[in-house]
Amino acid sequence: MIQRQKGTIDIYGDVAKKWKYIDSVVDMVMEKYNYGYIRTPIFEDFSLFHRGIGDSTDIVSKETYDFLDKGNRRIALRPEGTAGVVRAYVENKMYGDAIQPKKFYYNGTMYRYERPQSGRDREFTQFGAEILGSDDPLSDAEVISLAISIFKMLGLKDLKVRLNTLGDKESRDKYRQVLVDHFKPHIDDFCEDCKERINKNPLRILDCKVDKDNELMKTAPKTIDYLNDESRERFEKVQEYLDVLGINYEVDPTIVRGLDYYNHTVFEIEDTNPNMGLNRVILGGGRYNGLAEQIDGPATACVGWASGAGRVVDALEAEGIELPIDDGIDMFFLYVNEDEKKSAIYYANELREAGYSVDTEFTGKSLKSQFKKADRLNARYIAVLNSDDLKNGEIKIKNNKTKEEEVVSCEALIYYMDEKLNTFSEEDFDIDELMKTKNMKEEDK
RNA sequence: GCGUCAUUGGUGAAGUGGUUAACACGCUGGUUUGUGGCACCAGUAUGCAAGAGUUCGAUUCUCUUAUGACGCCCCA
Numbered sequence: 213m214i215q216r217q218k219g220t221i222d223i224y225g226d227v228a229k230k231w232k233y234i235d236s237v238v239d240m241v242m243e244k245y246n247y248g249y250i251r252t253p254i255f256e257d258f259s260l261f262h263r264g265i266g267d268s269t270d271i272v273s274k275e276t277y278d279f280l281d282k283g284n285r286r287i288a289l290r291p292e293g294t295a296g297v298v299r300a301y302v303e304n305k306m307y308g309d310a311i312q313p314k315k316f317y318y319n320g321t322m323y324r325y326e327r328p329q330s331g332r333d334r335e336f337t338q339f340g341a342e343i344l345g346s347d348d349p350l351s352d353a354e355v356i357s358l359a360i361s362i363f364k365m366l367g368l369k370d371l372k373v374r375l376n377t378l379g380d381k382e383s384r385d386k387y388r389q390v391l392v393d394h395f396k397p398h399i400d401d402f403c404e405d406c407k408e409r410i411n412k413n414p415l416r417i418l419d420c421k422v423d424k425d426n427e428l429m430k431t432a433p434k435t436i437d438y439l440n441d442e443s444r445e446r447f448e449k450v451q452e453y454l455d456v457l458g459i460n461y462e463v464d465p466t467i468v469r470g471l472d473y474y475n476h477t478v479f480e481i482e483d484t485n486p487n488m489g490l491n492r493v494i495l496g497g498g499r500y501n502g503l504a505e506q507i508d509g510p511a512t513a514c515v516g517w518a519s520g521a522g523r524v525v526d527a528l529e530a531e532g533i534e535l536p537i538d539d540g541i542d543m544f545f546l547y548v549n550e551d552e553k554k555s556a557i558y559y560a561n562e563l564r565e566a567g568y569s570v571d572t573e574f575t576g577k578s579l580k581s582q583f584k585k586a587d588r589l590n591a592r593y594i595a596v597l598n599s600d601d602l603k604n605g606e607i608k609i610k611n612n613k614t615k616e617e618e619v620v621s622c623e624a625l626i627y628y629m630d631e632k633l634n635t636f637s638e639e640d641f642d643i644d645e646l647m648k649t650k651n652m653k654e655e656d657k
Numbered sequence: 658g659c660g661u662c663a664u665u666g667g668u669g670a671a672g673u674g675g676u677u678a679a680c681a682c683g684c685u686g687g688u689u690u691g692u693g694g695c696a697c698c699a700g701u702a703u704g705c706a707a708g709a710g711u712u713c714g715a716u717u718c719u720c721u722u723a724u725g726a727c728g729c730c731c732c733a
Contacts, residue, residue: 213706213707215706215723215724216724217724218723218725261733274658274730274731275731275732275733276733291732291733292733295733324731324732324733326730326731327658327659327728327729327730328725328726329726329727329728329729330726330727330728332732405729405730408730413731416731421729469733470731470732470733471733474733489727490727490728493732496732496733500733518733546691546692548691549691578685578686578691578693579691579692579693580689580691580692580693580694581684581686581693582692582693583692583693584693585693587693587694588694594692594693596691596692598691610692617692
């Protein structure tokens with residue numbers, strides 16, 4: 213049997229409805245914040261992701277999903293969304309557009325050649341937002357606020373925003389050296405991995421799981437103490453804006469980014485619900501003022517984040533949040549013989565064109581099993597077609613909630629459904645009441 | 658790339674070196690010859706991830722491969 217590829221998932225049924233709902237919330241909130249949808253290719257030239265990453269991590273050597281195509285081009289499946297967006301920005305010379313900065317969002321699949329584990333697949337979906345062309349601290353605060361808006365809209369409550377700054381390049385380099393000086397003399401007390409990290413990526417020692425209780429961890433220098441004045445003031449501004457926006461956050465000096473095009477603000481949002489697995493971070497982002505230049509574009513100040521949709525689904529699950537997903541169909545048609553079947557497809561089609569969700573059986577099974585199916589589909593109404601009724605130009609409609617049956621004339625079927633299912637029926641929509649409140653508001657003015 | 662544990666029908670699963678692979682749900686049909694969701698009855702894996710080996714004989718033991726869960730590395 214042909215199986216699905218390692219680290220990939222099939223999403224269907226009720227789970228697919230969740231994903232679709234998340235997508236719709238993302239679209240809606242992004243639009244509110246005036247971020248334009250951008251869609252870049254899933255595969256790119258390998259060097260787009262390779263460039264500037266260097267040998268300090270395993271990223272290139274083992275985690276990029278790459279291959280040679282038939283034209284001997286080295287292709288990489290995108291491991292993240294930002295590089296493609298920046299490439300598109302540079303290639304299409306968007307830095308020349310009248311409206312600046314550019315604000316984009318994306319939502320799509322990403323690929324990493326990794327061993328699957330909890331919260332980690334080889335193909336996964338991320339949505340993300342980027343602001344290209346602004347260095348103002350407000351842009352940092354805005355993207356965080358945007359992220360919180362999305363998660364709030366979805367109903368997530370157990371959120372924790374962790375914030376840190378790496379400072380500018382000068383501060384960053386200085387800090388790195390101080391950190392090495394701090395750990396180096398005692399590195400023998402640390403785990404094998406940390407002995408590697410001291411040379412390759414010293415910032416990562418800070419979030420080592422093995423040595424987290426080591427005394428040197430607690431006394432380790434903090435990025436914040438090695439910022440130059442400009443970087444410090446910048447970080448304070450970001451926090452001021454977050455305060456105005458009413459966003460709770462906590463400054464956490466262990467949040468780092470390995471790649472050297474990152475600077476200044478970095479942040480993560482995690483779901484602290486105990487039902488989440490070990491991988492609780494549902495969003496990560498930061499400022500990457502160095503990236504555009506690395507791919508031969510003009511120096512461009514950028515900030516953004518990406519969120520793993522799969523982990524958001526996990527978080528919704530962990531918090532036990534029921535999404536307002538419309539379930540069920542408006543009408544299910546039952547029939548037994550061929551003439552009734554033809555009427556069923558005819559009227560089903562009419563209702564569908566009138567905007568109702570309708571289904572019917574392809575093969576006439578027993579009435580019993582058709583009733584069962586109507587129940588499973590959560591049909592609000594059931595049309596029981598009967599040759600004798602049809603001869604009289606009538607259809608029997610059963611309300612599947614109250615079990616009441618009514619005989620409706622065929623021509624009036626759509627009007628009948630309009631009356632029964634119209635969401636703007638007089639019961640829920642009292643125009644007089646609305647006018648009253650409107651007038652009151654106007655009086656207030 | 659490394660490690661631990663797992664893989665039995667449509668689903669949840671029990672089980673054993675030996676001629677019929679429990680039980681439950683679901684599904685199909687019937688009791689009820691066109692009004693269901695209840696009840697009762699019947700049917701529903703020549704098959705135990707794939708391949709190889711050990712054996713008189715393997716779903717059960719061994720090895721390889723694949724996949725899954727979880728962890729390490731890494732996490733752009």
